[in-house]
């Protein structure tokens with residue numbers, strides 16, 4: 278049997294962190310060798326060995342785990358949203374030294390939605406473009422990372438700048454609609470996540486794949 282990939286779960290006590298811990302513990306390809314949260318933020322250097330860090334934390338947490346991965350020469354899978362342009366530039370640069378992968382959404386359904394949006398946008402250049410997203414009341418960033426990614430795809434295809442609409446309510450896991458509105462008709466492309474295990478499964482899949490990759494800046498879509 279293959280040696281399991283050793284994981285650091287960064288943001289382990291959070292909603293995503295808990296899903297990752299539970300699913301990784303039942304996956305023979307993986308072993309959680311380290312975990313961290315804001316309490317460990319100034320002691321990350323003391324963490325045990327790992328091969329791939331999986332980060333679902335906060336923009337501050339992302340900076341810290343990226344620095345740790347660079348220092349140790351280890352891979353990073355991150356799903357943290359709300360990152361700045363400077364943080365994306367740092368991630369891109371890190372790809373020259375370690376394997377890195379960031380995705381705003383680790384579900385298969387959103388990867389397919391993104392492709393459908395790109396196709397629709399090519400045909401609907403004159404139509405109004407709106408991105409609607411709904412999430413649970415604890416979500417800190419708006420628009421969501423997925424809404425921004427879908428918006429970039431739609432704008433690249435249609436040339437229209439999207440207008441974003443965010444709703445926060447109850448325990449909604451995550452819903453995204455890309456709406457193209459014409460005169461007398463409209464198209465709504467919607468994805469609804471009902472369980473955050475789908476994101477955790479996608480991130481664990483990415484970690485296994487990334488552990489076998491050379492240095493570089495990878496996209497989730499590249500692995501599918």
Ligand SMILES: NC(=O)C1=CN([C@@H]2O[C@H](COP(=O)(O)OP(=O)(O)OC[C@H]3O[C@@H](n4cnc5c(N)ncnc54)[C@H](OP(=O)(O)O)[C@@H]3O)[C@@H](O)[C@H]2O)C=CC1
Nearest residue numbers: 288290291292293314315334335338356358381382383476
């Ligand atoms: N790409 C995707 O598919 C998905 C992305 N996300 C994104 O993942 C992130 C986390 O979401 P969620 O799990 O709901 O959030 P939670 O608030 O439930 O969890 C956040 C976790 O990060 C930790 N954390 C916060 N700040 C730091 C820090 N500076 N250093 C180290 N750890 C820190 C928290 O630790 P403590 O409790 O100790 O403060 C906690 O464990 C968000 O950005 C969200 O948008 C979420 C779902 C899917």
Ligand SMILES: O=C(O)C1=N[C@H](C(=O)O)C[C@H](O)C1
Nearest residue numbers: 358381382416421422423451
């Ligand atoms: O915070 C969340 O919960 C989610 N965040 C991601 C985002 O910002 O797009 C992905 C998913 O929608 C859940």
